[in-house]
Amino acid sequence: MAKMKVDFDRCKGCGLCTTACPKKIVELQTEKLNSKGYYTAVCIDDEKCIGCALCAIMCPDCAITVGGEANG
Amino acid sequence: MAEKTLMKGNEALAEAAIRSGCKCFFGYPITPQTEISAYLSKRMPKVGGTFLQAESEVAAINMVYGCASSGIRCMTSSSSPGISLKTEGISYIAGADLPCVIINVQRGGPGLGGIQPSQSDYWQVTHALGHGDFHALVYAPASVQEMADYVSKAFDMADKYRMPAVILADGLLGQMMEPVCFPDTEIKMSDASNKPWATNGHGHKRPHNIVNSLYLKPDQLEDIVRDRFERYEEVKANHSEAVVDYCDDADVVVVAYGSTARLAKSAVEQARKQGIKVGIVRPVTLWPFPVQQIKDACKNAKKVLVVEMSMGQMIDDVKLAIECSKPVHFYGRTGGVIPKPAEILAEIKKLGGNL
Amino acid sequence: MPDFKKPHALTDAVMHYCPGCTHGIVHRLVAEVLDEMDIEGDAIGVCPVGCSVMAYDYFNCDVIEAAHGRAPAVATGVKRANPDKFVFTYQGDGDLAAIGTAEIVHAATRGENITVIFINNTTYGMTGGQMAPTTLPGQITQTTPYGRNPDVEGFPVRVCEMLSQLSGVALAQRVTVIDPKSVNEAKKAIRKGFEFQKNKQGFSIIEVLSTCPTNWGMTPIEALQRVKDEMIPYYPLGVYKEGAIR
Numbered sequence: 001m002a003k004m005k006v007d008f009d010r011c012k013g014c015g016l017c018t019t020a021c022p023k024k025i026v027e028l029q030t031e032k033l034n035s036k037g038y039y040t041a042v043c044i045d046d047e048k049c050i051g052c053a054l055c056a057i058m059c060p061d062c063a064i065t066v067g068g069e070a071n072g
Numbered sequence: 073m074a075e076k077t078l079m080k081g082n083e084a085l086a087e088a089a090i091r092s093g094c095k096c097f098f099g100y101p102i103t104p105q106t107e108i109s110a111y112l113s114k115r116m117p118k119v120g121g122t123f124l125q126a127e128s129e130v131a132a133i134n135m136v137y138g139c140a141s142s143g144i145r146c147m148t149s150s151s152s153p154g155i156s157l158k159t160e161g162i163s164y165i166a167g168a169d170l171p172c173v174i175i176n177v178q179r180g181g182p183g184l185g186g187i188q189p190s191q192s193d194y195w196q197v198t199h200a201l202g203h204g205d206f207h208a209l210v211y212a213p214a215s216v217q218e219m220a221d222y223v224s225k226a227f228d229m230a231d232k233y234r235m236p237a238v239i240l241a242d243g244l245l246g247q248m249m250e251p252v253c254f255p256d257t258e259i260k261m262s263d264a265s266n267k268p269w270a271t272n273g274h275g276h277k278r279p280h281n282i283v284n285s286l287y288l289k290p291d292q293l294e295d296i297v298r299d300r301f302e303r304y305e306e307v308k309a310n311h312s313e314a315v316v317d318y319c320d321d322a323d324v325v326v327v328a329y330g331s332t333a334r335l336a337k338s339a340v341e342q343a344r345k346q347g348i349k350v351g352i353v354r355p356v357t358l359w360p361f362p363v364q365q366i367k368d369a370c371k372n373a374k375k376v377l378v379v380e381m382s383m384g385q386m387i388d389d390v391k392l393a394i395e396c397s398k399p400v401h402f403y404g405r406t407g408g409v410i411p412k413p414a415e416i417l418a419e420i421k422k423l424g425g426n427l
Numbered sequence: 428m429p430d431f432k433k434p435h436a437l438t439d440a441v442m443h444y445c446p447g448c449t450h451g452i453v454h455r456l457v458a459e460v461l462d463e464m465d466i467e468g469d470a471i472g473v474c475p476v477g478c479s480v481m482a483y484d485y486f487n488c489d490v491i492e493a494a495h496g497r498a499p500a501v502a503t504g505v506k507r508a509n510p511d512k513f514v515f516t517y518q519g520d521g522d523l524a525a526i527g528t529a530e531i532v533h534a535a536t537r538g539e540n541i542t543v544i545f546i547n548n549t550t551y552g553m554t555g556g557q558m559a560p561t562t563l564p565g566q567i568t569q570t571t572p573y574g575r576n577p578d579v580e581g582f583p584v585r586v587c588e589m590l591s592q593l594s595g596v597a598l599a600q601r602v603t604v605i606d607p608k609s610v611n612e613a614k615k616a617i618r619k620g621f622e623f624q625k626n627k628q629g630f631s632i633i634e635v636l637s638t639c640p641t642n643w644g645m646t647p648i649e650a651l652q653r654v655k656d657e658m659i660p661y662y663p664l665g666v667y668k669e670g671a672i673r
Contacts, residue, residue, distance in 0.1 A: 014447030014640075014647040020607050038446065053431035054607040060451025061442060067430035096507055122507045127533035131500040134493070134530070138473065138504025141491045146504070164494050271489035271505070273512045275468040282483040284492040 003049045003066070004056065006041050010063035013038035017055035017064060023048045026055050076251040081219040081241065082107035084252045085175065088220035089147050090115055091254055092227045093262030094173070096122040096146040098135035100154060103187045104243035105177035108149045119259060129154040133161030133174075140170040141283040142272045143264025145227055149175030151243075152193050153184060162236055163202025167285025169269075169300070171230035173223065174208070175239045177246040180408035188408025189243035191330060194385035197240050198359045205297050207304055209237035209311075210358040212329040216250035222356075224255075231267075233307055240358060242381065244331040244410060307360055314362035318344060319351030319369040324423050326352045327366060327390050328379040332411065336379045339416035348424040358386070366393040375423045376400045379416055381409075436461035436470075440484045447647020449637040450478060450546065452604045454485055456614045457515070457544060460621055461488060470513040471505050473498045475527070477519035478552040496527025499534035502541045513624055515542040521551045524560040524584045531590070535630045538595030538672045542620040543632040545586060548639040549658065556642030560584045563661055568642070583661065587634050591667035597629030599667040603636040603659065605651040619669075629672035636662055 004026070011034060018026045018041065025045045034040050041064070043049055056064035079087070086108045089097070097116060099109045109125065116123035126132035132148045139146040150158060155176045165172060178193050180186035197210050209229050211222040219241060226237035264270040271281045287293035315333075318340060319325055328336040333354040340352045353369040355362050370376055376398060378387040384402045391400050403419040405411045433439075436458035444450045461467045470488040474480055476495035483490035493501040498516035506514045523531050523545050534541065550568055551557040557570040561583045565574040575583075591599040598620055602613035613635055620631035636658050638650035645653060 010441055012446035016447055016647055016651070019648055019651065056431040057607045057610050058452065060444065060447065060449055060455075062433040062437060062451070062455060065430075065432045096504070098504065124503070124507060126500065127529050130497065131503075131530055131533065134497040134500035135504035135507070137493070137497075138491065138501035138506075139508045140504070141501075142471075142505050142508035144508040146508070160494055161497070168492075271471050271491050272509055273469045273471060274489055277468075280487050281489045282492070283490075284483055286480060286492055 003046050003051060004043050004053070005065050006043070007063045007065070008040055009035050010061050011038060011040035012036065012061055013040050014060065015041070016058040016060065017041050020054040020058040022052060022054065023050065025049060074253040074255065074257055076253045078249055079216060079252050080107055080247060080249050081216045082177065082246040083111045084216045085219040085223055085239065085241070086111040086115070088223040088254060089173070090119055090121065091259050092224040093145045093260035094121070094147050094227065095144045095262060096124070096139045098124050098126050098132040098139070098146070098148050100126050100129045100132050100150065102151045102154045104179055104246050105149050105151045105175065107246070108175060129157035130161065133158040136172050137161055137165050137168070137170065140165065140172040141168070141270065143267035143270030145262040147173040147175065149177065151177045151179045152181050152190070155193065155196065159202040162208065163204050163206065164285055165236050166202065166206035166208065167204060168283045169234040170283065171234050171236070173226045173230060173237050173239065175241065178240065178242040180406065186408040187243065189331065189381060189410060190406065190408055191242060191332060191381040192383070192385065192406060193240070194358065194380070194382060197238055198361070198389070201238070206300065207235070207359050209233070209235060209307070210240050211237065212240045212356060212358050213245060214330055214333050214354065216245065216248065216252045219245055220252050220254060229311065233303055240330065242331055311357065312360040312362040312365065313356035314365035315354040315356060316365060316369045317352050319353065322349050322351030322373050324348070324350040324375050324377060324420055325370045325373040326350065326377045326379060326420065327355070327386070328352065329355045329358060329386065332379055332381050335411055335413050336416050339413040339420060342413065342417050343420045343424065348420060350420050350424060361389050361393065363393040366390060370394050370398065374398060377419060377423055378402050379411060380404045381411065382406050434458040434462045436467040436487045438485055438487050442485055443481060444478065445641040447638065447640045447650060449604045452610060453544065453546060453613070453635050453637065454482065456610070456617050457517070458486065459614060460618045463618070464621055464625070466513050466621070470515065471509070473502045473505065473514065473516045475516070475518055475522050477522045479517050479519065479546070482517055496522050496525070497530055498522070499527065499530040499539065499541070499543065503534055503539050506539060506541055513621060515544060517544045518546065519552070520545070520547045520549065520559045520561040524586050532593070535590045535632070536593045536595045538597070538629040540624055540627050540629060542624050543630070544617065545632055545634040546637045547586070547634055547662065548637040550639050550642050552639045552642055556639070563657060585662060587632065587667040590632055595630050595672055596632070596668050597623045597672050598631035598633070598669050600669070601634040601636065601662060601664050601667065603654055603664060605654050623671070626671070627673065636664070
């Protein structure tokens with residue numbers, strides 16, 4: 001199954017993706033700031049990700065990819 | 073030599089624009105340049121070009137900005153109050169290094185002023201044609217033939233140096249009729265093929281092109297402006313033009329441009345017949361200003377007389393050109409009043425009579 | 428399930444927009460349409476002053492930066508020079524509905540065969556959140572610190588409603604991008620606009636109700652909610668005009 005992947009340094013931590021996930025598994029992590037100083041979005045449970053890309057559709061920064069080479 | 077036709081200055085200019093490869097014209101009605109629009113609205117569709125009457129002077133110059141970005145030869149025309157409105161767009165055109173031709177058929181000002189001929193936009197066209205550090209090429213015709221000839225030159229120079237070129241005419245030149253012939257009998261081909269910077273769709277054959285005047289980093293903006301001014305130096309060194317007559321032995325040199333230069337020239341010729349040693353320099357390019365030509369022409373003169381249809385706008389540039397080495401006098405009429413040769417002759421006599 | 432990645436018509440540049448600003452979504456939608464119609468190489472974007480003035484760094488097609496409000500006139504010049512190319516403008520509300528009102532109205536009434544992407548976020552974002560022509564009654568901005576008072580500042584402009592009265596308009600549609608469903612609707616509308624242009628059917632405008640979390644003083648998620656609660660009631664979504672003019 002294709003999984004969502006967040007580009008750590010592109011993400012601005014706006015959280016729009018978190019509103020779109022039907023499985024409620026996209027959250028903003030609070031442990032590591034990226035190079036721009038944002039806490040970024042992460043998928044907290046890869047197993048549950050259905051690869052629907054709704055998170056990516058809401059991302060204003062093209063920071064989320066689903067499937068393809070990004071996931072091997 | 074091609075056949076001569078009797079035409080109004082505005083119409084001759086419009087026809088010359090088409091023959092110079094101008095493919096699109098965007099304008100807004102204003103006296104005394106309206107014949108340019110009227111003529112092009114008839115001719116452009118016949119030659120596969122575009123004539124579009126814009127909703128405003130501002131829109132017209134921005135249509136030129138867009139069309140010039142595509143690498144297509146284009147033009148707009150107006151008269152003094154309309155040029156004021158266009159200055160925003162002209163600044164953007166200069167800032168984005170785009171070639172185009174802008175016509176100003178001057179009328180009296182300031183404000184709504186009048187509709188009779190004037191030269192009171194000299195300061196604007198040479199020193200303040202919009203905000204920011206930039207110049208436009210400025211050609212000042214003095215006959216209907218030159219209204220036609222200088223348009224072709226303006227397009228070529230605008231393309232060569234990627235900068236706006238202005239024809240600074242006036243209501244007299246625009247409205248009067250004279251015989252004119254067109255050296256470009258064929259319509260010049262003009263397309264974007266020699267303009268690799270044009271934003272006309274990259275077709276996946278080159279990286280995307282950007283037409284832009286925004287640089288938020290001061291160092292970068294300074295570099296770009298400096299580069300542009302280096303180009304201006306090349307223009308100044310090679311392309312200033314003036315016509316010099318009777319100056320070799322002249323005690324008094326008259327400096328005048330455009331239609332005023334014709335009036336002044338007949339005054340000079342009358343003065344010569346009366347034994348007064350007087351000559352005349354006519355700047356053809358107002359930017360670049362023909363500094364050296366004026367300096368040389370005035371070398372042996374004792375006095376200089378600047379004649380303009382304004383309160384005296386070019387006079388400072390003449391003083392700078394001769395480095396204030398001799399007295400510079402002024403005679404001008406303004407508000408749409410055209411100076412008569414007899415008036416200019418009287419001024420010459422005043423100066424020539426008490427050397 | 429299809430893969431999801433950045434469209435080719437967007438560059439790799441990281442956009443300068445504030446976190447959660449929906450400009451990024453709309454940029455991507457335009458780029459996806461350019462990709463799907465395979466017209467990136469034939470497209471020219473015109474991006475005037477406003478937050479999106481630097482979109483030339485983000486779109487991979489040719490782009491022209493334009494003066495404030497003048498994009499429809501600039502686009503007219505481009506289109507008249509290249510009638511077979513795809514020309515779009517990307518304008519904000521201050522740009523399109525205040526300083527550029529004349530340009531948009533006349534491009535529309537001429538039926539200029541261009542596509543206008545109009546971002547309505549009820550404020551001037553780039554200059555720090557002043558009252559826009561679309562600022563809602565009561566809305567607090569930097570220049571309406573007590574809330575927009577229609578007795579003093581007048582009423583907001585409803586652009587799609589206004590332009591839909593003009594004969595030259597082939598498409599006037601208002602969309603938003605506050606959830607995946609509305610984002611998909613917005614993309615369909617943008618595609619429709621470009622299809623109208625492809626078929627030389629006239630002027631198209633797609634108004635996108637967007638957010639400005641920074642100047643609204645909200646989190647990005649609260650801003651999405653404001654679009655739903657306050658903007659959509661004043662600016663109803665939907666098609667205001669659709670049909671070829673020629």
